[in-house]
Amino acid sequence: MIPSAASGSAAGSAASPSGASPSGGGKPSRRDQILAAAAELFAQHGFRGVGIDDIGAAVGITGPALYRHFRSKDAMLGEMLTGISEYLLAGGTERVGRTGEADEILAGLVRFHVDFALQQPALITVHERSLASLADEDRRRVRRLQRQYVEVWVTALRTAVPRLDEPHARSAAHAVFGLINSTPHNRHLPHEDLAELLTRLALGALYAAK
Amino acid sequence: MIPSAASGSAAGSAASPSGASPSGGGKPSRRDQILAAAAELFAQHGFRGVGIDDIGAAVGITGPALYRHFRSKDAMLGEMLTGISEYLLAGGTERVGRTGEADEILAGLVRFHVDFALQQPALITVHERSLASLADEDRRRVRRLQRQYVEVWVTALRTAVPRLDEPHARSAAHAVFGLINSTPHNRHLPHEDLAELLTRLALGALYAAK
DNA sequence: ACAGGAGGTTAGCGTTCACTAACTTCGTCC
């Protein structure tokens, strides 16, 4: 059971980038409903702080029924995190593959990450908090995807700001991820204002790097 | 028991800002040893992912012996988080109370937070991840301290950058916390280089805010 | 010398929790 203040309805509006299947238009499959609800709960209480029964209840079924859809609780987290990592890497790779000015590419990359963080704050939270709870194999896979995503940023950043050496660029990338991923703590501003602010802040930071 | 890759010795070198007691010079008390070891473990595995026996083992005693020093596992986390929050608020308040240019005050605030994040990456991690695991009363207290700390930043920021309205300033503060608190993911650069980089990035971001 | 308390030990209790087993329900296809 979840201990403290768990207000009304969970299950946010799982928009486009939820991992894999719901890329089409139709209503989300049961699997995806479950993943969305679990993401919300994991973000609020941590992976270990959420029980099987809690996840079931969030989609209107009992706990054990989840095992008709997932092999284990670990597998749910695994699917969630690899989905996010693959989405980010694919989107990032696609952006840097475009032709254009280096500055525009970098700005596009920033905006892509900002949009994701704004649309999926729960996934962002889980992504950066629950790596430790992953099964070994999944963790290796997610780590590799994350490293590749960082490399995408490093090359884009060093093209736009050539004075940066690789270690500084890598650290700057991590720092800007932290900046953008602050969306879960940022409930004060209207969506679009926040998107613009975060984009400005991120680019301001990156171009200030030495 | 902690499941996966838990390498050698935990218990980092608990430097100055560890909360309360070890402010003097002498060897840290048992309590503080335990808090330091627990912080490291909580950062790596999450509060719920660490057992009483793990914490005990990290300081060379058995699990139940911890109850000679703390009322409960929750109380350990509570003391840890309120200690951090109080340290940050006190340090921040002291900084903005100094006389000087608004820009210098803001830079000092940034540098203060950067130094803390660099010296205590484990505490930073726990501070931003494990709020949900806190007992109700402790959570309220920590939340209030955090809000006050944000307010310190907001006023310093708006003095230095008057065009910012309050909501934008608040969001920018949260974003910059995220940036600075990325230190746990930043193992690539020498300590001092990273401190300088993060300070530049943070100030670059803040002055880019609109 | 020894009383007492601080700080450690092992054994065990009760609860929580992931997962399984066995059974039910219901829509779909031939």
Place this chain on the structure above:
DNA sequence: GGACGAAGTTAGTGAACGCTAACCTCCTGT
């Protein structure tokens, strides 16, 4: 119209874990 499989239910099992109880071992002060 009945076989079947997908998706749900309740009951239960075994392990993990927080914490307590009871006991031991010193160090310290009088």
